Amino acid sequence: MNRLAEAGKNRPQLLSGNDAVARGVWEADARVAAAYPGTPSTEILESLARYPGIRANWAVNEKVSLEIAIGASVAGSRAFSAMKHVGVNVASDALMSQTLAGVEGGLVIAVADDVGLSSSQNEQDSRYWGRFAHLPILEPCDSQEAYEMAKAAFDLSEQFQVPVLLRVTTRVSHVKSVVTVGERVEHAAKGFEKNPARWVLVPSVAKRRLGDQAVRDRQLAAYAETCDFNRIDEGTDRRVGFVTSGPAYLHLREAFPDAPVFKLGLGYPLPIERIRAFAASVEALIVAEETEPLIEKELRAAGIAAHGKDILPATDELTPNVVGPAVRRFLGEAVETAEPIKADVFPRPPTMCVGCPHLAVYYCLSRLKKQINIAGDIGCYTLGAGHPWNALDTCTCMGGSMGMALGMDLGRGETDKDKGIVAVIGDSTFLHMGMPGLLNIVYEGGNVTVLILDNRATGMTGGQEHPGTGHNLRGDAAPRVDFGKLVEAFGVRPERIRRVDPAEMPILFKTLKEEIATPEPSVIITNRPCTLIDCFCKDTPFRVVEEDCTGCSNCLNVGCPAIQVVRTGVKKMAKGQDVERKWVKIDTAACTGCGLCQSTCGPGAIVRAERVVAGPGAGAAR
Amino acid sequence: MNGETKAITNIMVVGMGGQGVMTASEILAQAALSLGYDVKKTEVAGMAQRGGVVTSHLRFGPKVLSSSIAQGEADILVGFEPAEALRWCGYLRREGVAMVNTLRQPPPVVNMGLYKYPDDPIGQMRAVGVKVFDFDASTIAKDMGEPRLVNTIMLGAIAGFLPFPAETLKEVIVEGFRARKPALAELNARAFEAGRAAAATAATVPA
Numbered sequence: 107m108n109r110l111a112e113a114g115k116n117r118p119q120l121l122s123g124n125d126a127v128a129r130g131v132w133e134a135d136a137r138v139a140a141a142y143p144g145t146p147s148t149e150i151l152e153s154l155a156r157y158p159g160i161r162a163n164w165a166v167n168e169k170v171s172l173e174i175a176i177g178a179s180v181a182g183s184r185a186f187s188a189m190k191h192v193g194v195n196v197a198s199d200a201l202m203s204q205t206l207a208g209v210e211g212g213l214v215i216a217v218a219d220d221v222g223l224s225s226s227q228n229e230q231d232s233r234y235w236g237r238f239a240h241l242p243i244l245e246p247c248d249s250q251e252a253y254e255m256a257k258a259a260f261d262l263s264e265q266f267q268v269p270v271l272l273r274v275t276t277r278v279s280h281v282k283s284v285v286t287v288g289e290r291v292e293h294a295a296k297g298f299e300k301n302p303a304r305w306v307l308v309p310s311v312a313k314r315r316l317g318d319q320a321v322r323d324r325q326l327a328a329y330a331e332t333c334d335f336n337r338i339d340e341g342t343d344r345r346v347g348f349v350t351s352g353p354a355y356l357h358l359r360e361a362f363p364d365a366p367v368f369k370l371g372l373g374y375p376l377p378i379e380r381i382r383a384f385a386a387s388v389e390a391l392i393v394a395e396e397t398e399p400l401i402e403k404e405l406r407a408a409g410i411a412a413h414g415k416d417i418l419p420a421t422d423e424l425t426p427n428v429v430g431p432a433v434r435r436f437l438g439e440a441v442e443t444a445e446p447i448k449a450d451v452f453p454r455p456p457t458m459c460v461g462c463p464h465l466a467v468y469y470c471l472s473r474l475k476k477q478i479n480i481a482g483d484i485g486c487y488t489l490g491a492g493h494p495w496n497a498l499d500t501c502t503c504m505g506g507s508m509g510m511a512l513g514m515d516l517g518r519g520e521t522d523k524d525k526g527i528v529a530v531i532g533d534s535t536f537l538h539m540g541m542p543g544l545l546n547i548v549y550e551g552g553n554v555t556v557l558i559l560d561n562r563a564t565g566m567t568g569g570q571e572h573p574g575t576g577h578n579l580r581g582d583a584a585p586r587v588d589f590g591k592l593v594e595a596f597g598v599r600p601e602r603i604r605r606v607d608p609a610e611m612p613i614l615f616k617t618l619k620e621e622i623a624t625p626e627p628s629v630i631i632t633n634r635p636c637t638l639i640d641c642f643c644k645d646t647p648f649r650v651v652e653e654d655c656t657g658c659s660n661c662l663n664v665g666c667p668a669i670q671v672v673r674t675g676v677k678k679m680a681k682g683q684d685v686e687r688k689w690v691k692i693d694t695a696a697c698t699g700c701g702l703c704q705s706t707c708g709p710g711a712i713v714r715a716e717r718v719v720a721g722p723g724a725g726a727a728r
Numbered sequence: 729m730n731g732e733t734k735a736i737t738n739i740m741v742v743g744m745g746g747q748g749v750m751t752a753s754e755i756l757a758q759a760a761l762s763l764g765y766d767v768k769k770t771e772v773a774g775m776a777q778r779g780g781v782v783t784s785h786l787r788f789g790p791k792v793l794s795s796s797i798a799q800g801e802a803d804i805l806v807g808f809e810p811a812e813a814l815r816w817c818g819y820l821r822r823e824g825v826a827m828v829n830t831l832r833q834p835p836p837v838v839n840m841g842l843y844k845y846p847d848d849p850i851g852q853m854r855a856v857g858v859k860v861f862d863f864d865a866s867t868i869a870k871d872m873g874e875p876r877l878v879n880t881i882m883l884g885a886i887a888g889f890l891p892f893p894a895e896t897l898k899e900v901i902v903e904g905f906r907a908r909k910p911a912l913a914e915l916n917a918r919a920f921e922a923g924r925a926a927a928a929t930a931a932t933v934p935a
């Protein structure tokens with residue numbers, strides 16, 4: 107008996123929105139689920155992988171994950187894919203065409219929007235995809251709805267033979283609330299039926315399917331008018347009525363408990379006639395949507411007078427403290443603005459972990475940064491843009507460093523004539539979207555030094571497996587990509603493929619300088635694991651010998667959070683000038699023993715914290 | 729605490745990545761759920777494991793709508809770090825209390841000298857009228873032989889301010905350990921009591 111499957115059947119339990127989506131998908135008997143990790147969607151697949159009877163797997167990127175799900179659906183299985191908002195950009199090529207062919211087994215795509223931008227490169231609104239790809243969108247406001255809608259989405263998908271988007275936001279994915287779950291309902295896979303007139307999207311087929319799509323659009327619009335996921339909370343104060351969806355609904359209810367609210371559970375297509383009737387029943391209509399003014403514009407286009415972004419912000423969450431004052435001002439009510447307590451506290455930005463293998467890379471890059479331009483990518487190593495390294499010059503999208511580095515090389519201005527171009531990319535990101543870009547660098551003979559940081563994990567999202575780790579999502583052993591062979595097959599000359607242990611910082615530094623000086627494509631692959639993953643093991647930690655520390659603070663440039671300043675002061679140098687000094691200690695309990703800081707310490711004040719028994723591999727003398 | 733008169737209890741747990749903020753708020757949430765409350769609790773938004781700021785909003789009562797606690801509405805602020813408590817103290821309502829572990833954890837940007845750590849974060853909170861209980865939970869934990877006990881100690885410290893019996897919270901913690909790491913159950917029970925005792929004697933100099 108699977109514990110998760112049996113858990114909480116008869117009693118309410120606390121589930122995050124992501125766990126609730128997973129439960130709904132499993133109960134709907136999806137047989138295949140694929141995703142690429144991305145905050146805030148990652149935990150959906152991690153949760154699904156613990157259920158029986160479903161093949162949950164990590165795909166190399168969102169496009170492949172959707173294609174796997176499409177294939178399973180075409181084969182007659184219920185299928186699921188999950189991704190963060192920007193993941194849909196990657197998957198959209200598959201999405202925009204498959205919508206024409208439609209689905210066989212129910213196909214549900216969970217899209218998690220990072221409303222509030224807690225960990226993304228943009229705040230795009232995934233509800234556009236419903237319009238763009240002619241798809242219905244379900245929008246849960248909490249975990250109970252996330253569970254129910256995830257399950258119901260498969261029926262909807264099969265009823266209209268259309269992929270369904272389940273749009274959640276960070277506040278659904280990462281909020282735990284009380285859920286009562288149900289039973290799994292079996293849906294055996296039907297088997298693939300050969301039907302080229304449907305599945306082979308050549309122009310003649312696609313043209314015909316366009317007509318079918320228009321019919322489907324009309325059917326979905328009619329369905330929206332009767333869909334039970336759309337509902338009205340009557341309310342007593344009719345001065346203003348709200349149209350809303352997702353978690354904004356809960357914020358509104360909190361701020362305006364007496365107002366009439368039209369809650370859209372089916373966020374697209376809109377039940378225009380029901381909203382028209384609702385609008386007529388209130389004095390003013392306000393659309394509260396996160397984030398872009400989509401509903402608002404469509405209502406106006408249908409001749410329904412609506413307020414929206416003239417009152418409310420078009421970015422970030424519409425929490426009670428945002429909607430409350432804004433709408434009260436609109437109603438002409440006095441809004442008391444309590445003077446917030448001024449707490450002037452330093453920022454505490456996220457930074458790399460103690461002993462992170464990327465520290466050495468950025469220590470080296472920060473020493474060289476005046477001579478090079480550094481195209482960055484997305485992952486923990488993006489943190490290299492922060493202090494103390496400040497050694498990352500661009501970051502746009504997953505895999506973008508490759509093509510951008512080539513472009514920076516080809517498009518050099520006068521001031522960059524003698525500069526090296528370096529691209530930094532993580533192993534997971536390289537496999538996700540970096541490979542094609544590197545191939546282009548090689549194809550064009552770009553003068554770029556590529557650093558592939560192989561830490562055997564998708565670190566930023568929590569250390570997930572990928573094809574370079576040797577394991578799959580379910581924990582089984584899997585073939586492991588050989589990055590060196592891979593890039594050699596791309597055509598990088600073997601002499602220009604350098605494998606370096608980042609813990610050997612001086613060697614890494616020398617290798618970097620050599621490759622930057624070589625005017626052809628080169629690839630440096632680092633090979634230390636992320637400290638979060640199982641195969642990482644700590645070495646004997648270090649400590650600072652107080653008497654020997656001169657306060658030079660060189661080691662602080664490493665950026666390891668285990669190195670802490672104990673006192674500061676000014677020291678008179680031999681020539682009489684004053685120099686700032688910072689004396690440090692190492693938090694020995696946290697130190698992983700990587701030894702990086704030791705190689706930056708001139709006076710040799712950094713030593714192993716305890717003598718290790720000498721023996722093979724007992725690296726006491728590094 | 730006026731849990732009887734006010735329908736919803738708002739608790740904010742704050743600290744930095746790796747301190748156990750999420751664990752503490754999860755345990756409080758489970759305790760509230762076990763008593764039949766409706767519960768909403770925010771998980772981490774962003775990058776908890778990278779030493780950044782971490783906050784968790786926990787709300788429970790007969791029916792909870794929004795999961796977000798607005799400024800000036802928290803009943804209890806559990807601060808795992810004094811500067812973090814100061815950063816978020818504006819979320820407390822006038823009668824709310826802050827329970828703060830006094831161990832300072834300056835981030836690298838402070839170490840590098842780019843920013844200054846406040847001289848007296850607790851004093852600053854008191855100066856603006858916040859009712860603060862502060863004590864060194866980290867040293868208590870270390871003295872008990874397990875630095876990770878800070879979590880249980882902090883929960884013990886706020887147990888007297890909850891709208892339900894301290895024993896309920898203690899039960900949830902101890903039961904949790906019995907199920908997963910039985911060897912630590914007894915130690916955590918003692919840590920919980922140590923936290924309660926510390927809170928009882930902690931300073932609350934009124935402003």
Ligand SMILES: Cc1ncc(C[n+]2csc(CCOP(=O)(O)OP(=O)(O)O)c2C)c(N)n1
Nearest residue numbers: 144484485486487532533534535564565566
């Ligand atoms: C299109 C897209 N998908 C997913 C993400 C989420 N994401 C950000 S970084 C990252 C992977 C980082 O892994 P890796 O490249 O191995 O670097 P590490 O964090 O391990 O240093 C992911 C999945 C994203 N930002 N964009």
Ligand code: SF4
Nearest residue numbers: 666697698700701703
């Ligand atoms: S050896 Fe130095 S750099 Fe490495 S983890 Fe320890 S303190 Fe950090």
Ligand code: SF4
Nearest residue numbers: 459462486565636637
């Ligand atoms: S999670 Fe891994 S890769 Fe990311 S900062 Fe920490 S050690 Fe480095």
